[in-house]
Amino acid sequence: MSDLPSQISVREVGPRDGLQNEDPVPTQAKVELINTLSGTGVKRIEAVSFVRPDAIPQMADADEVWRGIERAGSVRYSALVPNLRGAARALDSGLPEIEAVVSASDTHNRKNVNRGTEESLDDIAAVIELAHDRGSTCQVIVSTAWGCPYEGDVPVERVIRVAGRALADGADCISFGDTTGMATPGRVRTLIGEFRSAYPDAKLNLHFHNTRGTGLANVLTALELGVDDFDASVGGLGGCPYAPGATGNIATEELVHMVEDMGVTTGIDLEAMIEAAAAAERIIGRQLPSQVLRAGPRSRTITA
Amino acid sequence: MSDLPSQISVREVGPRDGLQNEDPVPTQAKVELINTLSGTGVKRIEAVSFVRPDAIPQMADADEVWRGIERAGSVRYSALVPNLRGAARALDSGLPEIEAVVSASDTHNRKNVNRGTEESLDDIAAVIELAHDRGSTCQVIVSTAWGCPYEGDVPVERVIRVAGRALADGADCISFGDTTGMATPGRVRTLIGEFRSAYPDAKLNLHFHNTRGTGLANVLTALELGVDDFDASVGGLGGCPYAPGATGNIATEELVHMVEDMGVTTGIDLEAMIEAAAAAERIIGRQLPSQVLRAGPRSRTITA
Numbered sequence: 001m002s003d004l005p006s007q008i009s010v011r012e013v014g015p016r017d018g019l020q021n022e023d024p025v026p027t028q029a030k031v032e033l034i035n036t037l038s039g040t041g042v043k044r045i046e047a048v049s050f051v052r053p054d055a056i057p058q059m060a061d062a063d064e065v066w067r068g069i070e071r072a073g074s075v076r077y078s079a080l081v082p083n084l085r086g087a088a089r090a091l092d093s094g095l096p097e098i099e100a101v102v103s104a105s106d107t108h109n110r111k112n113v114n115r116g117t118e119e120s121l122d123d124i125a126a127v128i129e130l131a132h133d134r135g136s137t138c139q140v141i142v143s144t145a146w147g148c149p150y151e152g153d154v155p156v157e158r159v160i161r162v163a164g165r166a167l168a169d170g171a172d173c174i175s176f177g178d179t180t181g182m183a184t185p186g187r188v189r190t191l192i193g194e195f196r197s198a199y200p201d202a203k204l205n206l207h208f209h210n211t212r213g214t215g216l217a218n219v220l221t222a223l224e225l226g227v228d229d230f231d232a233s234v235g236g237l238g239g240c241p242y243a244p245g246a247t248g249n250i251a252t253e254e255l256v257h258m259v260e261d262m263g264v265t266t267g268i269d270l271e272a273m274i275e276a277a278a279a280a281e282r283i284i285g286r287q288l289p290s291q292v293l294r295a296g297p298r299s300r301t302i303t304a
Numbered sequence: 305m306s307d308l309p310s311q312i313s314v315r316e317v318g319p320r321d322g323l324q325n326e327d328p329v330p331t332q333a334k335v336e337l338i339n340t341l342s343g344t345g346v347k348r349i350e351a352v353s354f355v356r357p358d359a360i361p362q363m364a365d366a367d368e369v370w371r372g373i374e375r376a377g378s379v380r381y382s383a384l385v386p387n388l389r390g391a392a393r394a395l396d397s398g399l400p401e402i403e404a405v406v407s408a409s410d411t412h413n414r415k416n417v418n419r420g421t422e423e424s425l426d427d428i429a430a431v432i433e434l435a436h437d438r439g440s441t442c443q444v445i446v447s448t449a450w451g452c453p454y455e456g457d458v459p460v461e462r463v464i465r466v467a468g469r470a471l472a473d474g475a476d477c478i479s480f481g482d483t484t485g486m487a488t489p490g491r492v493r494t495l496i497g498e499f500r501s502a503y504p505d506a507k508l509n510l511h512f513h514n515t516r517g518t519g520l521a522n523v524l525t526a527l528e529l530g531v532d533d534f535d536a537s538v539g540g541l542g543g544c545p546y547a548p549g550a551t552g553n554i555a556t557e558e559l560v561h562m563v564e565d566m567g568v569t570t571g572i573d574l575e576a577m578i579e580a581a582a583a584a585e586r587i588i589g590r591q592l593p594s595q596v597l598r599a600g601p602r603s604r605t606i607t608a
Contacts, residue, residue, distance in 0.1 A: 211599045
């Protein structure tokens with residue numbers, strides 16, 4: 001598999017995307033988790049989101065968390081913002097990178113933010129401009145890129161058009177989000193192919209969920225297509241809000257375990273990430289879905 | 305992904321490999337599970353193993369189970385046998401196909417059957433001969449093909465040599481077993497490549513575990529290499545005996561869900577297999593690891 005990227009960049013999204021889909025945890029636990037993650041070798045961490053505290057109580061302490069962590073020089077931290085007001089808060093706090101999100105599915109977008117995809121794209125144009133004015137970068141996450149829990153399949157052309165609008169408005173990177181785990185390898189191949197044809201030079205991040213078990217198969221397909229930038233969540237933190245008990249994000253240690261064994265480096269210390277996953281499990285107080293956390297890496301033999 | 309096989313053959317191993325790694329369940333529950341599976345469209349079921357009842361109490365009722373099920377004409381049933389005596393029992397019972405197993409890892413083989421790999425291969429030669437004398441087929445499963453929980457990595461040349469010996473002795477098919485989930489896509493590619501080079505015409509089945517999350521990624525790699533014969537276990541029945549709480553076999557409904565969405569047919573009715581997985585979960589009385597069982601297929605939208 002010598003045609004794979006020699007290295008990939010992993011964004012750890014457990015502290016934000018993960019914890020936002022779990023029961024609220026104390027501020028200090030979040031700070032400690034981020035500090036632990038900052039020591040694993042991971043180079044990017046989605047730390048918080050600047051959302052309305054009454055809408056998303058899990059992230060009500062975003063400012064305190066951001067002020068409380070020990071910022072490692074080796075890590076680039078980012079924050080999700082829902083709108084221009086959140087963007088201003090994040091940029092005022094000194095975030096070097098923000099993420100704006102829009103759903104390719106109009107229904108999903110309306111359920112999330114009570115307006116349609118086009119309106120959100122208009123808002124995001126202003127968010128991007130503000131980020132650039134303040135010397136920060138802005139990634140635009142196109143969610144439900146491989147399907148919507150309400151609408152079902154989302155036409156590829158629509159996903160590409162939404163991404164293209166964001167790029168035209170200055171987005172520094174596009175992230176395709178498999179919000180409810182509806183991607184399978186064939187669909188990954190199709191969307192990436194279409195996107196690369198339309199925007200060969202655009203930066204691309206992929207955010208897979210393991211809700212239907214295909215998370216790492218999707219990563220493998222993307223790797224084979226040269227994609228080198230992936231999200232993952234320590235321990236697989238963050239369930240699926242649409243299916244009680246189902247799995248959300250792919251687990252960072254599972255991603256690292258697979259790709260490193262294929263000769264693709266991540267810069268992440270696998271054992272340190274497994275320890276961070278164990279810490280995340282203690283914080284949450286429930287078993288996380290990570291298989292590598294349970295079984296250990298393949299190199300861990302029985303010495304009985 | 306037009307270079308994938310247009311269809312694959314799935315062997316459902318839940319009733320044997322799955323249940324053998326769970327707490328014992330009543331005979332009637334096994335019979336009903338097999339009958340349910342026989343109605344899903346799956347064409348092969350590993351139904352029982354003819355092992356010593358005192359050694360493996362989970363399979364002590366193999367004869368009763370085999371006599372009790374309604375044998376569907378569309379399904380080819382098989383049984384695992386540990387030795388010549390078990391083979392005779394299975395063939396006396398009219399099994400059209402038996403499976404003999406040998407570990408590529410000498411240590412693992414000794415832990416399992418108290419003798420080395422070479423001695424087991426000698427025994428298996430006699431098992432194959434007996435099966436053929438009785439008009440049945442014999443598959444040889446080479447376990448720990450991608451690693452051993454005691455020895456760690458197992459040299460590819462050794463795995464190929466063990467498979468080659470079995471083929472020379474008349475094995476009708478080789479199955480490579482990822483006994484403790486140590487396979488990753490690069491290793492799958494290497495082993496299959498070496499095997500195909502050495503034995504281009506041999507029939508090949510692959511048996512993956514999802515112990516470290518790579519089960520479906522490994523299937524994807526094998527599909528890309530043209531492999532069209534896979535084991536899977538309904539609901540993901542069967543834990544990993546070496547890692548408490550860890551996952552064993554890949555789940556049949558997850559396999560079907562992924563490959564069918566890629567245009568690879570299985571003949572299996574996905575919804576029927578999900579119902580069978582729910583039945584398996586009720587029999588076992590614990591949550592099974594299948595993600596598709598939790599979340600449903602990607603086509604299941606919210607109609608709220």
